[in-house]
């Protein structure tokens with residue numbers, strides 16, 4: 243009798259099902275685990291490290307602006323935006339949770355009012371005092387570097403009363419809501435192109451200062467048709483002037499974080515703590531020295547506010563300059579190497595992982 247060589251045997255042969263069992267499974271839309279396990283977690287190839295140079299983005303948004311007035315866009319999302327797509331097989335966003343886009347509004351134009359389930363924020367790139375995003379009844383000026391929230395289900399329109407084209411970064415949790423959770427986006431257009439301005443400028447910020455009403459203006463919790471136990475994020479503007487001052491104070495007085503440099507988180511003004519939204523967290527990072535490598539399962543998306551440098555992701559070197567956008571995929575070992583001083587806007591879906599006790603981070607051995 244010859245010796246059996248188990249390694250030559252296809253393990254699936256041992257798992258041959260009888261015709262009866264096979265037809266029982268198939269007629270009831272059932273499959274054994276060993277036949278589906280290779281498909282678990284393989285819906286896409288995964289994110290790739292990727293960079294979009296500002297020069298290219300600028301040329302693209304200029305072209306779109308030349309060709310298409312906002313008023314000509316079909317009803318729906320009437321927004322003139324160029325959307326970076328991750329090369330790992332994504333045809334609608336830079337990642338499978340967070341979407342970013344670069345939007346323009348020409349002088350005199352309005353991007354009409356609507357509201358939706360996804361949370362959004364704007365980070366002003368070429369802004370001005372007279373470029374206003376109107377959110378929940380208040381006009382928020384968008385000066386360079388200002389970050390303005392558009393919480394879920396709040397009306398918002400963008401009105402450019404300046405004489406220059408305004409450009410900003412939109413960040414939304416759309417792919418998480420629409421694709422990963424595979425749910426429908428609740429969406430509504432306002433009956434008016436511009437929602438009525440019902441609050442004076444500074445109203446929302448004033449309600450979340452150090453002296454604040456005992457009953458928040460948003461009492462009753464989460465707006466719209468949604469429920470949950472996370473504190474709603476109010477409409478809010480973080481002025482770049484304030485954020486930069488905080489960064490400078492940290493750099494003068496504190497030790498840098500080994501992975502993030504001098505870093506500050508944008509807090510939810512209602513709680514005083516990050517994350518800014520239950521689905522997305524944001525930080526401003528001042529880098530002066532090379533950081534230590536680490537990796538984590540949350541995705542990191544960066545917008546370069548100032549300076550130049552390289553972010554090493556595995557074997558790749560993403561060389562960035564001012565206004566470039568880049569993405570560090572999940573579980574990729576990465577570190578930053580600024581050329582002199584640089585400031586990044588860091589965006590991450592880490593709060594989604596933390597909500598479910600799934601966040602993991604480590605340094606390479």
Ligand code: 1HN
Nearest residue numbers: 319321323343398412414416
């Ligand atoms: C949206 O409402 C805006 O309000 C920008 O500016 C981009 C992308 C998808 C869905 C809604 C905006 C968007 C969006």
